[in-house]
Amino acid sequence: xxxxxxxxxxxxxxxxxxxxxxxxxxxxxxxxxxxxxxxxxxxxxxxxxxxxxxxxxxxxxxxxxxxxxxxxxxxxxxxxxxxxxxxxxxxxxxxxxxxxxxxxxxxxxxxxxxxxxxxxxxxxxxxxxxxxxxxxxxxxxxxxxxxxxxxxxxxxxxxxxxxxxxxxxxxxxxxxxxxxxxxxxxxxxxxxxxxxxxxxxxxxxxxxxxxxxxxxxxxxxxxxxxxxxxxxxxxxxxxxxxxxxxxxxxxxxxxxxxxxxxxxxxxxxxxxxxxxxxxxxxxxxxxxxxxxxxxxxxxxxxxxxxxxxxxxxxxxxxxxxxxxxxxxxxxxxxxxxxxxxxxxxxxxxxxxxxxxxxxxxxxx
Ligand SMILES: Cc1cc2ncn([C@H]3O[C@H](COP(=O)(O)O)[C@@H](O)[C@H]3O)c2cc1C
Ligand SMILES: O=C(O)c1cccnc1
Numbered sequence: 001x002x003x004x005x006x007x008x009x010x011x012x013x014x015x016x017x018x019x020x021x022x023x024x025x026x027x028x029x030x031x032x033x034x035x036x037x038x039x040x041x042x043x044x045x046x047x048x049x050x051x052x053x054x055x056x057x058x059x060x061x062x063x064x065x066x067x068x069x070x071x072x073x074x075x076x077x078x079x080x081x082x083x084x085x086x087x088x089x090x091x092x093x094x095x096x097x098x099x100x101x102x103x104x105x106x107x108x109x110x111x112x113x114x115x116x117x118x119x120x121x122x123x124x125x126x127x128x129x130x131x132x133x134x135x136x137x138x139x140x141x142x143x144x145x146x147x148x149x150x151x152x153x154x155x156x157x158x159x160x161x162x163x164x165x166x167x168x169x170x171x172x173x174x175x176x177x178x179x180x181x182x183x184x185x186x187x188x189x190x191x192x193x194x195x196x197x198x199x200x201x202x203x204x205x206x207x208x209x210x211x212x213x214x215x216x217x218x219x220x221x222x223x224x225x226x227x228x229x230x231x232x233x234x235x236x237x238x239x240x241x242x243x244x245x246x247x248x249x250x251x252x253x254x255x256x257x258x259x260x261x262x263x264x265x266x267x268x269x270x271x272x273x274x275x276x277x278x279x280x281x282x283x284x285x286x287x288x289x290x291x292x293x294x295x296x297x298x299x300x301x302x303x304x305x306x307x308x309x310x311x312x313x314x315x316x317x318x319x320x321x322x323x324x325x326x327x328x329x330x331x332x333x334x335x336x337x338x339x340x341x342x343x344x345x346x347x348x349x350x351x352x353x354x355x356x357x358x359x360x361x362x363x364x
Pocket of ligand 2 (some may be wrong): 196217218219277278279280281305306307310327328329330332
């Protein structure tokens with residue numbers, strides 16, 4: 001049976017937007033005094049004012065996030081959230097659904113792109129299964145499977161309210177655990193064949209932008225399949241008519257995307273800086289910001305994906321990507337690639353001489 005989201009709420013009696021069930025802790029404000037001290041420190045360094053560009057901004061915001069004069073960001077984690085998508089049956093990806101499970105095993109062996117890049121950045125890689133079709137969940141993967149794949153959102157909402165709640169909570173709790181272990185920089189990543197269709201539909205629902213303008217080729221689909229992908233998204237949005245971000249997540253989202261929403265919420269609650277990757281992670285971050293606007297202060301954009309919706313979402317979040325490398329992979333590969341820039345930002349502020357060290361007056 002087809003039904004609209006509002007009816008789901010009525011059926012289950014859950015006021016998803018009002019109860020703030022994801023708020024395991026309050027999101028702390030940034031430490032503005034520490035930010036001010038960091039800004040002063042950056043100005044005092046032996047270089048023209050502003051010449052280290054975004055590296056300066058990173059250092060200042062990290063100081064505000066951590067409350068530390070020299071933020072200790074040695075502990076970094078990449079969390080690859082995995083889930084399959086019912087809509088993949090509509091022929092919207094260039095690859096079959098089995099690839100999701102195969103890639104999970106690849107992550108475990110340390111052989112995926114994200115493993116290589118995370119290792120270079122000395123970041124830990126954690127893999128969590130929220131909804132893959134793979135059974136049993138391989139040892140080494142965190143088993144938090146809510147359901148084997150989402151429903152095909154061309155026919156019915158992808159998830160139920162309670163499934164979304166479970167998946168978001170997985171992310172929030174995982175972020176809390178990592179924060180408790182001293183992780184200061186987190187990069188939510190994902191694996192899920194078909195998830196650029198889900199993410200583009202979410203981006204369209206969030207921004208109201210034209211589906212034709214924001215839908216890309218994901219894994220590299222043909223012209224013909226791109227037209228089909230756009231049609232799938234239009235049909236799904238016409239069917240469900242989501243009225244807000246949470247309704248959109250329920251109707252056209254994914255389990256791994258909901259889990260990433262939780263990671264961003266949990267990261268902010270734990271004063272962790274969250275580095276976004278490409279389209280899928282950014283749409284999850286944008287949903288988290290809709291749920292809790294304070295999340296935005298904890299977000300950093302790593303790279304600009306070739307997916308057109310990514311630029312649109314970054315503009316909406318008013319964030320500038322550090323890297324433009326025409327990547328379109330996901331997994332948190334772009335975020336991992338950007339991790340060393342964060343170390344660079346801190347090292348520069350910590351180790352450069354100041355004008356005072358040279359016996360020169362500071363710039364006005
Ligand atoms: C081998 C392989 C490795 C990947 N790693 C990330 N993705 C990326 O591609 C998928 C999204 O694209 P689409 O919507 O077109 O299916 C996601 O799983 C994403 O993380 C991969 C895709 C493949 C094929
Ligand atoms: O932007 C992304 O994250 C992306 C793009 C294509 C395929 N998978 C992920």
